[in-house]
Amino acid sequence: MSREAAELGGRGAGSPGRRGPGGRGSERRESGAPGAGRPASREAEAQGHRGPGTPGAREPGHRGARGPGDNRGMATDLHELLRSLRVWDPEVTRLPPFDPEAAPATPLELFTEWFAAVVAAGQSEPHTMSLATSDEAGLPDVRIVMLHGADEAGWSFASHAGSRKGRHLSARPYAALCFYWPVLGRQVRVRGTVTAAPSADAQGDLHARSTGALAAALTGRQSEVLGSVAELAQASQAAWERAAREPETSVPSWTLYRLRAEEVEFFQGDEARRHVRLRYRRAEDGWTRELLWP
Numbered sequence: 001m002s003r004e005a006a007e008l009g010g011r012g013a014g015s016p017g018r019r020g021p022g023g024r025g026s027e028r029r030e031s032g033a034p035g036a037g038r039p040a041s042r043e044a045e046a047q048g049h050r051g052p053g054t055p056g057a058r059e060p061g062h063r064g065a066r067g068p069g070d071n072r073g074m075a076t077d078l079h080e081l082l083r084s085l086r087v088w089d090p091e092v093t094r095l096p097p098f099d100p101e102a103a104p105a106t107p108l109e110l111f112t113e114w115f116a117a118v119v120a121a122g123q124s125e126p127h128t129m130s131l132a133t134s135d136e137a138g139l140p141d142v143r144i145v146m147l148h149g150a151d152e153a154g155w156s157f158a159s160h161a162g163s164r165k166g167r168h169l170s171a172r173p174y175a176a177l178c179f180y181w182p183v184l185g186r187q188v189r190v191r192g193t194v195t196a197a198p199s200a201d202a203q204g205d206l207h208a209r210s211t212g213a214l215a216a217a218l219t220g221r222q223s224e225v226l227g228s229v230a231e232l233a234q235a236s237q238a239a240w241e242r243a244a245r246e247p248e249t250s251v252p253s254w255t256l257y258r259l260r261a262e263e264v265e266f267f268q269g270d271e272a273r274r275h276v277r278l279r280y281r282r283a284e285d286g287w288t289r290e291l292l293w294p
């Protein structure tokens with residue numbers, strides 16, 4: 001995927017492929033009747049459904065994934081639909097072996113290895129992740145953001161300081177990230193403390209991205225209540241024009257956050273459900289590694 005496509009709002013409004021208004025080149029079904037209000041079974045919601053001896057076997061009643069529009073003209077039975085789905089469909093997922101004994105000494109090395117592997121395996125949008133924060137009262141919230149980098153300084157992402165997440169992070173500078181890469185049945189969780197990088201780093205990071213990213217940042221007011229769609233269209237149009245005219249303009253509220261990991265957990269799904277969970281915890285002189293029951 002191109003960098004442009006990866007940027008949220010990186011395309012011109014309503015015209016995929018253009019850079020902006022100015023056109024600047026810049027699971028198995030479980031037994032049991034579909035019951036009203038009956039939740040999808042634990043099995044169906046969380047695990048693969050192939051027995052150890054039946055890799056890839058589809059079980060009776062599995063209908064495969066549905067495309068958008070398959071429910072045209074009929075009300076969706078959510079629970080029925082949930083029971084028809086599975087995780088780690090062999091058509092999509094390969095579950096590679098993972099030997100935790102051979103894992104590198106630091107989580108950054110393993111993250112980099114796994115990231116390269118999922119990119120090579122064709123994972124779409126592997127650089128998007130859930131970011132969990134909590135408000136002053138401790139109430140959690142979560143949303144998707146893009147990973148901008150991972151190095152000795154931490155895992156980085158960018159957003160507006162005045163957004164909900166920005167306010168959370170200034171009140172409680174702790175966060176958790178979660179990556180899910182279904183092509184290899186892998187999950188990575190990162191927890192730690194968050195700091196804001198120097199403003200010059202944030203502006204440099206923004207200017208290295210697309211016109212759309214700059215326009216979105218310039219539009220600003222993230223997480224405020226919006227009066228109407230028209231109001232956004234007007235503000236966005238002005239932001240696109242400014243971004244095209246002044247590509248080096250700075251956006252003071254745009255903040256590059258760095259999460260310094262205290263814990264990083266790597267989860268490798270296993271067909272026989274002997275999933276491997278390897279947790280790194282920061283210690284005085286490096287990292288400790290331990291296995292967790294799945």
Ligand SMILES: Cc1cc2nc3c(=O)[nH]c(=O)nc-3n(C[C@H](O)[C@H](O)[C@H](O)COP(=O)(O)O)c2cc1C
Nearest residue numbers: 008128143144145146158159160163164165166223
């Ligand atoms: C694929 C994807 C990528 C996103 N990337 C970012 C991002 O990098 N930064 C950002 O501020 N919001 C990003 N968003 C929007 C956030 O999910 C969220 O709507 C927004 O940041 C407001 O969140 P808040 O109200 O909790 O602050 C992304 C959304 C999606 C679906």
